[in-house]
Amino acid sequence: MHKVLTLNQISPKGLSRLPISDYELAGEFSAPDAILLRSHKLQIEEIAPSVKAIARAGAGTNNIPLALCTERGIPVFNSPGANANAVKELVIAGLALGSRGILEGISYVNTLGHMTDAAEMAKLLEKEKKQFKGNELAGRTLGVVGLGAIGSMIANAALSLGMEVIGYDPALSVDAAWRLPSSVKKMDNLNSLFARADFITLHLPVFESTRGLVNTDLLACCKPGCCLLNFAREEIVDVSAVIRALDNGSLRKFITDFPVPALIGRADVVLMPHIGASTDEAEENCAIMVADQLNDFLRSGNIKNSVNFPNLQLDPSGQCRLAIANHNVPKILGSVLGLLADADINVVDMLNKSRDEIAYNLIDLGSVVDSDLLTKLRALDGVINVRLIQW
Numbered sequence: 001m002h003k004v005l006t007l008n009q010i011s012p013k014g015l016s017r018l019p020i021s022d023y024e025l026a027g028e029f030s031a032p033d034a035i036l037l038r039s040h041k042l043q044i045e046e047i048a049p050s051v052k053a054i055a056r057a058g059a060g061t062n063n064i065p066l067a068l069c070t071e072r073g074i075p076v077f078n079s080p081g082a083n084a085n086a087v088k089e090l091v092i093a094g095l096a097l098g099s100r101g102i103l104e105g106i107s108y109v110n111t112l113g114h115m116t117d118a119a120e121m122a123k124l125l126e127k128e129k130k131q132f133k134g135n136e137l138a139g140r141t142l143g144v145v146g147l148g149a150i151g152s153m154i155a156n157a158a159l160s161l162g163m164e165v166i167g168y169d170p171a172l173s174v175d176a177a178w179r180l181p182s183s184v185k186k187m188d189n190l191n192s193l194f195a196r197a198d199f200i201t202l203h204l205p206v207f208e209s210t211r212g213l214v215n216t217d218l219l220a221c222c223k224p225g226c227c228l229l230n231f232a233r234e235e236i237v238d239v240s241a242v243i244r245a246l247d248n249g250s251l252r253k254f255i256t257d258f259p260v261p262a263l264i265g266r267a268d269v270v271l272m273p274h275i276g277a278s279t280d281e282a283e284e285n286c287a288i289m290v291a292d293q294l295n296d297f298l299r300s301g302n303i304k305n306s307v308n309f310p311n312l313q314l315d316p317s318g319q320c321r322l323a324i325a326n327h328n329v330p331k332i333l334g335s336v337l338g339l340l341a342d343a344d345i346n347v348v349d350m351l352n353k354s355r356d357e358i359a360y361n362l363i364d365l366g367s368v369v370d371s372d373l374l375t376k377l378r379a380l381d382g383v384i385n386v387r388l389i390q391w
């Protein structure tokens with residue numbers, strides 16, 4: 001029985017992929033095998049020594065102490081692309097809010113509750129509507145920063161709205177490049193993207209290198225009247241720099257999914273409560289994807305969509321499997337195989353892959369491993385953890 005600690009509201013459709021015959025799910029466990037969460041900011045002390053995997057139903061993993069997980073040999077999973085459509089749709093709504101007087105017009109109409117005569121109201125609205133006039137998106141330039149799952153969908157949608165699309169992504173994967181239409185113009189740096197775009201939308205992860213990326217210097221490059229959208233993460237934008245840019249007119253509007261107190265109450269800011277991925281569909285897609293990945297890892301050691309471990313899948317064979325995480329340095333695998341050979345245990349199949357400082361091995365064996373041998377394997381220099389999976 002695997003114990004999975006759930007730290008946020010996870011879609012029941014996803015949880016149902018972890019059958020009650022094999023899984024116990026609860027919001028509290030003293031020694032869970034895995035943690036399943038969304039935006040909960042996971043503290044180091046919440047990761048019990050028993051934890052073998054952490055799964056984030058969503059894209060961003062900045063709420064998880066990744067370096068510590070890697071050090072402890074814990075793979076962290078996410079659900080790439082599973083909520084991209086939801087974010088894309090809200091960004092399109094954000095573009096409309098940034099180009100037309102929609103919110104202002106709605107607020108104005110709601111001030112007219114005292115009126116009783118419909119004809120009089122209609123006459124007043126026809127007179128006043130000029131205050132809420134905007135511009136069309138067609139013909140405007142959208143700058144997309146980060147052209148992964150979300151950014152590429154937005155680029156496509158914006159092109160179909162008649163916008164010109166320019167993009168910046170210094171780490172674009174080959175798959176992501178294939179998804180991009182050739183009409184998206186590649187910018188060599190952020191300054192030129194900021195200088196050309198009427199709307200700028202951010203879709204990159206928060207790393208040390210992207211924290212505060214949108215700062216005073218970059219905002220000084222903005223085309224006058226520019227509207228900035230942040231549906232990525234709060235930390236990517238220096239909010240005090242944004243407030244200064246709004247005050248001095250370099251920015252016309254800031255639309256964000258990450259409100260902070262200093263932004264409340266401003267007419268030139270639109271704040272949403274981190275609802276980019278809040279649709280039934282996105283929550284289900286994310287939960288199903290990570291639950292399947294977690295299930296595969298706990299049952300067979302396979303790894304798919306980990307952000308700190310290599311992807312590795314091996315069909316089960318033999319009597320049992322060893323799943324071994326070790327430091328990515330020479331001779332460790334040799335020592336493991338040496339101990340198995342000394343114990344007269346045949347390796348039926350195996351896979352070994354590395355990613356940065358971590359190496360991960362799946363080794364299928366022709367006979368069972370006893371606890372003495374497991375202890376010796378765990379004690380090998382450089383081995384981080386060893387899991388025995390019985391078929």
Ligand SMILES: NC(=O)c1ccc[n+]([C@@H]2O[C@H](COP(=O)([O-])OP(=O)(O)OC[C@H]3O[C@@H](n4cnc5c(N)ncnc54)[C@H](O)[C@@H]3O)[C@@H](O)[C@H]2O)c1
Nearest residue numbers: 059060146147148149150169171172203204205232276277
């Ligand atoms: N508002 C929400 O609810 C919500 C929902 C989903 C994702 N997000 C955020 O959006 C981010 C992007 O999500 P995604 O699914 O598109 O991820 P993704 O991994 O598919 O795409 C991210 C892209 O950013 C690029 N990138 C990395 N560093 C960059 C840099 N310095 N400048 C420009 N581009 C850079 C990467 O190369 C990649 O192509 C997530 O990391 C998450 O923080 C927010």
Ligand SMILES: O=C(O)CC[C@@H](O)C(=O)O
Nearest residue numbers: 038039058059060277278
């Ligand atoms: O879980 C959520 O609602 C938000 C998820 C989103 O921020 C993500 O990074 O995928």
